[in-house]
Amino acid sequence: xxxxxxxxxxxxxxxxxxxxxxxxxxxxxxxxxxxxxxxxxxxxxxxxxxxxxxxxxxxxxxxxxxxxxxxxxxxxxxxxxxxxxxxxxxxxxxxxxxxxxxxxxxxxxxxxxxxxxxxxxxxxxxxxxxxxxxxxxxxxxxxxxxxxxxxxxxxxxxxxxxxxxxxxxxxxxxxxxxxxxxxxxxxxxxxxxxxxxxxxxxxxxxxxxxxxxxxxxxxxxxxxxxxxxxxxxxxxxxxxxxxxxxxxxxxxxxxxxxxxxxxxxxxxxxxxxxxxxxxx
Amino acid sequence: xxxxxxxxxxxxxxxxxxxxxxxxxxxxxxxxxxxxxxxxxxxxxxxxxxxxxxxxxxxxxxxxxxxxxxxxxxxxxxxxxxxxxxxxxxxxxxxxxxxxxxxxxxxxxxxxxxxxxxxxxxxxxxxxxxxxxxxxxxxxxxxxxxxxxxxxxxxxxxxxxxxxxxxxxxxxxxxxxxxxxxxxxxxxxxxxxxxxxxxxxxxxxxxxxxxxxxxxxxxxxxxxxxxxxxxxxxxxxxxxxxxxxxxxxxxxxxxxxxxxxxxxxxxxxxxxxxxxxxxxxxxxxxxxxxxxxxxxxxxxxxxxxxx
Numbered sequence: 001x002x003x004x005x006x007x008x009x010x011x012x013x014x015x016x017x018x019x020x021x022x023x024x025x026x027x028x029x030x031x032x033x034x035x036x037x038x039x040x041x042x043x044x045x046x047x048x049x050x051x052x053x054x055x056x057x058x059x060x061x062x063x064x065x066x067x068x069x070x071x072x073x074x075x076x077x078x079x080x081x082x083x084x085x086x087x088x089x090x091x092x093x094x095x096x097x098x099x100x101x102x103x104x105x106x107x108x109x110x111x112x113x114x115x116x117x118x119x120x121x122x123x124x125x126x127x128x129x130x131x132x133x134x135x136x137x138x139x140x141x142x143x144x145x146x147x148x149x150x151x152x153x154x155x156x157x158x159x160x161x162x163x164x165x166x167x168x169x170x171x172x173x174x175x176x177x178x179x180x181x182x183x184x185x186x187x188x189x190x191x192x193x194x195x196x197x198x199x200x201x202x203x204x205x206x207x208x209x210x211x212x213x214x215x216x217x218x219x220x221x222x223x224x225x226x227x228x229x230x231x232x233x234x235x236x237x238x239x240x241x242x243x244x245x246x247x248x249x250x251x252x253x254x255x256x257x258x259x260x261x262x263x264x265x266x267x268x269x270x271x272x273x274x275x276x277x278x279x280x
Numbered sequence: 281x282x283x284x285x286x287x288x289x290x291x292x293x294x295x296x297x298x299x300x301x302x303x304x305x306x307x308x309x310x311x312x313x314x315x316x317x318x319x320x321x322x323x324x325x326x327x328x329x330x331x332x333x334x335x336x337x338x339x340x341x342x343x344x345x346x347x348x349x350x351x352x353x354x355x356x357x358x359x360x361x362x363x364x365x366x367x368x369x370x371x372x373x374x375x376x377x378x379x380x381x382x383x384x385x386x387x388x389x390x391x392x393x394x395x396x397x398x399x400x401x402x403x404x405x406x407x408x409x410x411x412x413x414x415x416x417x418x419x420x421x422x423x424x425x426x427x428x429x430x431x432x433x434x435x436x437x438x439x440x441x442x443x444x445x446x447x448x449x450x451x452x453x454x455x456x457x458x459x460x461x462x463x464x465x466x467x468x469x470x471x472x473x474x475x476x477x478x479x480x481x482x483x484x485x486x487x488x489x490x491x492x493x494x495x496x497x498x499x500x501x502x503x504x505x506x507x508x509x510x511x512x513x514x515x516x517x518x519x520x521x522x523x524x525x526x527x528x529x530x531x532x533x534x535x536x537x538x539x540x541x542x543x544x545x546x547x548x549x550x551x552x553x554x555x556x557x558x559x560x561x562x563x564x565x566x567x568x569x570x571x572x573x574x575x576x577x578x579x580x581x582x583x584x585x586x587x
Binding site for chain 1: 526527
């Protein structure tokens with residue numbers, strides 16, 4: 001190993017370490033100070049669990065959490081279904097009227113500033129309510145906004161997986177007499193299953209976390225958990241926010257690590273089966 | 281046979297039609313509505329209608345007054361300018377930190393790469409809002425990062441560069457704003473760059489080295505040009521949402537760092553001025569339309585190129 005390569009290797013390790021420190025130190029500090037018993041929220045004094053105990057009787061936060069969970073489950077399920085439709089449309093059909101407009105509309109919410117999406121959707125819903133008398137602002141309207149965001153992310157994830165599929169498998173099933181819906185249910189669906197799971201989890205967390213769209217689209221009495229957190233965080237440091245943050249980070253980390261472990265195991269099994277099939 | 285074919289046509293129609301119609305109604309139509317409202321004016325309690333039908337005469341009365349206000353008023357103009365500036369600075373910082381990061385990730389041993397990738401994804405999955413809030417604790421007085429920066433005297437050069445108003449004041453400054461946005465958007469830069477760099481054909485670098493190029497020359501002449509798509513994707517994923525960012529400037533920015541997302545929010549929620557809020561949004565769309573088109577073009581190419 002020559003000297004330049006050694007320097008390069010150590011520089012690489014150093015850069016990665018600093019990068020991860022930058023990504024994780026704020027999160028670690030946030031978690032640490034959720035156990036802090038001190039009149040100044042960001043000066044460590046002694047260990048306590050009182051902020052967690054206080055959360056159990058924090059009605060505003062719990063009501064927000066319940067609403068957020070309902071919206072997140074609704075968003076994740078509908079995003080995965082509509083996103084799978086959109087991904088199929090983009091992968092299987094190379095030509096149809098207005099395809100460019102369609103692919104643009106699907107991916108634009110990935111980057112479009114949320115204030116624009118929130119404002120425009122709200123103003124449309126307001127005029128809709130004016131003419132039709134519904135929908136009331138609340139769970140339903142927040143879900144409509146989250147679905148736009150979720151649809152974009154779900155489409156990207158499912159689309160990437162569909163591209164990697166071998167179309168011959170579906171053609172073979174078709175030649176063997178399977179109906180299109182049978183091909184989808186028995187061949188395509190099992191192969192894209194894990195991308196559907198990833199899409200579900202990502203859109204679920206996106207919805208559970210969203211502030212801007214929710215603020216525009218929520219109505220009286222419909223305050224989601226991020227809106228509660230945001231209104232407290234605006235006023236300054238608040239240990240109850242640290243405690244909520246710690247619980248969320250814990251749950252999301254467990255969920256993501258467990259899901260990726262399952263996916264990795266699934267991949268390994270499949271690779272083994274394919275190798276066995278090739279040998280036979 | 282014809283039944284199968286018509287079934288298939290029906291399937292195609294549904295697969296394309298359902299998401300298409302959904303997006304037309306809930307994504308495109310709302311934009312047309314804010315364009316319409318931006319040329320209306322605010323009545324006593326509601327927005328006056330643009331099109332009126334009175335005494336058998338249909339009349340259309342667009343008011344361009346809102347646009348004149350937004351374009352002429354220095355306050356709006358400066359806010360747009362500073363939003364673009366902060367978004368650009370954030371994008372450059374993310375690229376400078378993120379490119380080497382993604383590069384070393386992609387060149388790490390294949391066995392550790394999934395773990396490295398997972399460690400970038402995790403903060404991306406955990407709450408955006410809570411990670412912004414985390415910086416508040418670090419940068420306000422008594423926070424350990426605050427103590428570290430002031431004790432080491434690093435706040436003096438920051439003040440000299442006009443990033444903070446005076447030594448010892450870190451929160452609600454351009455410094456805290458840009459730091460927070462860079463932190464939030466760094467994974468959006470790293471992920472597309474990593475996926476691009478990890479697919480590169482390393483034999484090209486061997487060929488360059490066989491032909492006498494140093495590692496440095498090979499990096500600039502081969503690796504960087506080949507990762508152009510990743511650089512564009514990452515930069516757009518950072519720049520476009522940063523222009524209209526609301527949460528980070530609200531929690532970490534200050535009066536000095538007005539950004540257009542906050543202006544829109546205030547016009548809507550505090551002033552209840554829907555036409556001006558809509559106008560601010562329409563002008564913002566005009567500012568990001570070129571980067572947006574670039575992003576969409578890249579996004580379509582990237583997925584098409586995979587097949």
